[in-house]
Amino acid sequence: MTSSDPSPAIILCEPQMGENIGAAARAMANFGLSDLRLVRPRDGWPNEKAVAAASRADHVIRAVQVFDSVEAAVADLSFVYATTARDRDVTKEVRGPVHAAAHLRALEGQGVRAGLLFGRERWGLNNDEIALADEILTLPVVPEFASLNIAQAVLVIAYEWRKAGFEAVDGGLPFGMPERSPPATKDEILHLFEHLETSLDERNFFRPVEKKEHMVRNLRAIFQRMSLTAQEVRTLRGVIATLEGRPNRPTKVKGPKPRRKSGPAAPADAEG
Known part of the structure; x- marks a missing residue:
């Protein structure tokens, strides 16, 4: 089963902690994403800790799809970004979050399904998994402290994706000046x-x-x-x-x- 939501899918590869899954789901809900896919979650699914950490992002949690492999999780997608902050031997275009968000919006406009692939908490994605992606997405972190919590990374990218959907620099605010x-x-x-x-x-x-x-x-x-x-x-x-x-x-x-x-x-x- 795949989502009909035109927004990008968030794919978590072998997430270890239910709390991280829930926090990622909450970050997605904050900025309008809802297609969450898990590849071999360590503690199985459903996960009570994920539900608690999702903090009312119930629609995201209820729609979670679980897959046995990254290949299966991205099978219905036509474009995938692999998120990593490490140097890799794989030769691919490396993009920042602003470029990626604008590109994802453009793909949506064309009816193209896309996804964002996130790696494991401890060591991220391996080269074979990155090879399945079309481009690499990385954040402008300090090189000496480049590792982000998965939910934090999802939050930053979901934020940029939502911003890219508005013409105004600060469009989409829940309320304006009185x-x-x-x-x-x-x-x-x-x-x-x-x-x-x-x-x-x-x-x-x-x-x-x-x-x-x-x-x-x-x-x-x-x-x-x-x-x-x-x-x-x-x-x-x-x-x-x-x-x-x-x-x-x-x-x-x-x-x-x-x-x-x-x-x-x-x-x-x-x-x-």
């Missing part, structure tokens, strides 16, 4: 300034008086840099109204109000 209120109009910004400056003027903020014009410009420059939305302007005016002790902010402020003769004065200097 919808913002439209940008505030200049009229709304000017009314915010008037409201703020009137409230500050009433509380003797602009001292010394001869520096008021410069201080006002500095305050306006601060808010202009923020690219405020209409909702943000309303929120700021609500804050000012609350500090003024008003139950609701005024809808408009037209010009400065006469200064009160008495009241708390907070020394301040808005020059920066």
